[in-house]
Amino acid sequence: MSSDISRALGKIACPCGLVGVKHGDKHDLTTVAWFTQESSNPPQVMVALHPKRYVLELLDATGEFVLTILADDQEHIATFCGSRTGRNVDKIKELGIVTEPAAVVATPRVKDALANLECKVAGRYPCGDHIIVAGQVVAAGVGSDKKPLLYFEHKIAHWNL
Numbered sequence: 429m430s431s432d433i434s435r436a437l438g439k440i441a442c443p444c445g446l447v448g449v450k451h452g453d454k455h456d457l458t459t460v461a462w463f464t465q466e467s468s469n470p471p472q473v474m475v476a477l478h479p480k481r482y483v484l485e486l487l488d489a490t491g492e493f494v495l496t497i498l499a500d501d502q503e504h505i506a507t508f509c510g511s512r513t514g515r516n517v518d519k520i521k522e523l524g525i526v527t528e529p530a531a532v533v534a535t536p537r538v539k540d541a542l543a544n545l546e547c548k549v550a551g552r553y554p555c556g557d558h559i560i561v562a563g564q565v566v567a568a569g570v571g572s573d574k575k576p577l578l579y580f581e582h583k584i585a586h587w588n589l
């Protein structure tokens with residue numbers, strides 16, 4: 429990719445979140461920045477996941493996931509869950525992430541986040557070097573009124589850029 433294209437793409441300010449999936453006794457949380465709402469009726473979101481992500485393996489097995497929107501003070505979670513793979517480490521245990529049961533899906537919500545969106549997979553579209561996963565939001569909860577954690581210029585960023 430040319431440096432012009434890379435620098436321009438870096439100007440897309442994204443939120444920072446987590447995709448979580450629990451499958452039996454396995455539970456993984458992966459940091460994502462490439463996600464957004466893509467439908468209002470029904471309410472749906474989409475997230476781009478690289479085919480090598482362990483969380484995608486669990487998501488494909490269960491057909492559901494929780495999309496957590498991280499707050500400005502949760503950078504340590506985004507950094508850890510975005511640099512380790514759940515194949516080798518139990519991220520929830522290692523970081524002491526506090527979860528609570530979801531309303532509809534089997535994957536727990538992450539406590540103290542801005543919001544948790546419980547999703548059932550509505551579509552899976554290989555596109556470029558990522559897989560776009562669409563999820564219908566079947567339940568959700570708002571956790572706090574803090575500012576969102578951001579991803580800007582290819583790194584984690586804060587609201588007052």
Ligand SMILES: Cc1cc2nc3c(=O)[nH]c(=O)nc-3n(C[C@H](O)[C@H](O)[C@H](O)COP(=O)(O)O)c2cc1C
Pocket residue numbers: 444456457458459460461462463476477478480481482483484506507509510511512513514515579583584
């Ligand atoms: C700030 C940040 C944003 C990220 N955004 C994405 C993303 O949108 N899609 C993706 O597939 N990986 C993304 N990653 C990389 C994964 O989070 C990372 O490879 C993770 O270790 C994969 O974990 P897993 O193998 O347990 O799924 C991001 C990482 C960071 C630090």
